[in-house]
Amino acid sequence: MTQNSGQGQYGGWGGTPQWGYPAPTAPQPGVIPLRPLELGEILSGAFATIRAHWKQLAGVMLAVTAIVLPVMGLAVGVAVAAVFEHFEPVFNPPFGEEPPAEDVAALLVAAGVLFVVLLVLGLFGMAVVTALCPAVLKEAVTGRPTTFRVMWRAAVRRAPAVAGATILGGLIAGLPMIAALAVGIPVVVGSVAAADSGPAILGLLPVLMLAALPVTLWLTTRFGLASAVVVLEEVGPVAALRRSTALVRGAWWRIFGISLLGGMIAGAIGWMMQLPFNFIGTFALIPAMAEMPEDGGGPSGGLIAGLVFALFLVFFGAAAGQMFQIGFTQLVSSLLYVDQRMRREGLAEALLAELAVAPYAAPSPAPASPPHPGDPTGAQ
Template sequence: MSYNTGPGPYPGQPNPQWGGSWPPPFPPPPKPGVIPLHPLAVGEILNGAFSSFRRYAKPLIGVMLAVQAIGIMIVLAAIGATVAVTQDRFAALFDLPPGEDADGADVAALFLSFVPAGVLLLVVVTLCAAMIAALCPAVVQEAVVGRPTTFVAMWSRCWSRLPSVLGTVVLTGLIVGGPILVLYAVCIPLIVMSSDDSGPPAALALLIPGVFLYLPVALWLMTRFSLAPAVAVCEGLGPVASLRRSSRLVSGGWWRVFGISLVGSIVAGAVGYAIQLPFGVIGMVSLFPAMTAGSEGNGDPEEIIVGIVVYAIAVLVGGVLSALFQYGFPSLVNALIYVDLRMRKENLAEALIATAAASATVTDAPAPAPASAAGTDER
């Protein structure tokens, strides 16, 4: 489904004022999917995000789990390969005679050997973030008109729009974070130099106020560009055009977009903590008896190991499940904000109603007869 264009008012019918009161003769707004097709209130956006997560849990969670699993395997493989290659450097640092300190050159060489793995980790995290940023608008496209979807369809959709969404993520990071990086690049060397009185000590006084003064600008920019992934997925635009389009949509409603996004992030954090808490309690319950016995000197080493393993598994499972909601829910909220702004500014509701009606017609149409049956009838 594309959100590029939409039909005008139906011939012979009044143009309903979406979002206002509904006195006769206007009926309530249609709701073929997770939201009513009129300009949305904050509660409708949050409810729509919850409904989207619940109704489309299989493709949504499936794609996110697949993305995270692939990323984790790539990073672990890179770290394992690095450790295998640098075994001699580990020995030079940790297998030392008593009283001998490690050489600084060996420490630096070991650190530098892990730099490629660190760069790969950054790349993988960025790609995973871009995939999730592409996934949620793709799910919302189907959710607002009530169409079903599958893991394969969502994976294909995300992969096809990944370059554009990745471009919006990278460009937003550079635009928002670039001035901070420049500030750190200038001030950190000056602070290091001032530690031995060879540089200006005022660098630290410049860095801290500079960060705090730039923080409102960073929030303003992040909010202006927050809808760019949804634009890239729903309208098929490139990275730069998506950023410009997001800025135009947010224009005139920055505080509303910022407030709803903030509420969505707070809700995601609270629900994510509630998901993770029982797993943490289970892990602590399994670990506490073994650790108590160990502190008293009569603990069984195997029992302690089992307790530690159960605790680690419980915390890991809780963290993964909570992360799925904490990453997905804010993106769903942003995608619904995009839909809301287009319904407010561009009468997208009419196009969505037509799309939902067409989808319902296709779904309700009778299945064609099998070829063999048709041939028998003709004979």
């Protein structure tokens, strides 16, 4: 987007023009009117973005799933193959004997490495999907079309910064809970070891956790717009957290309430999306269970096929519901960012000025043609 003179440090999506608010009847080139938004307009704008750009959203999400899940499966297979010989000594040792320490250590190391690999892969997939939603919303607000390739590149390019902002914001917001655990667990464990654990001591940890929870929620809401800032203003994680804090200041309760409501709506719809797959998967097992041998023999091929089909449906339904929850909540968060910018920084006027200029951009001049013979003016 273009930068207008006198807009301050930020321009376009990162701009801070000092003009007044738009007229009450605001134009709507995209999914929302270009003026400060109400609750219903934020929620309907998220649904409208999904309807208008579902191909780009679903395409990128499916591409992420198609990349991340096979790599996760490969990592699990490699880890299991590497320590397969240690399973028998650990999980089925001779009667009365303890598992060998070297076998236990090998399994623990493999489990730790696998956990880190899966965590990194999952975080990458989550970061791409999180970066995708503001990138799509940027085009949805202005009513401009986009493509899968453009959205994929935009999401992958900003995914590392989004992951950094998510991790840093989560660590800062989680510090009160970590501090409560660091204080409460040693006290409770020490009291239990000293046989002096009364009801007051045992209830200390829940009390500390409840005391830390409001601070964690306060910090989480203050950093809730950081992902949108990373994508739409193209800044780093630390700058995004600071910018989110500045945008949320003075509107904490409103942003917290709308974010909570958006999360509840996303959770309910995600659960309803999973329900049919769970029902179909459960009923698919009934015919297979009827083929279960009564003599205690091994499972039949039909039972194995039914179990695999049921697990696939449950997993697919869970993945679809989870993707919708992530996408909808991130779209609501991004719309809250746009709303705060329009309320405080005149983003609506900057977008209207850009949309007014863009269609009337002067075309590039055509190459000059040689004059026609016998025409002294050179006209064709």
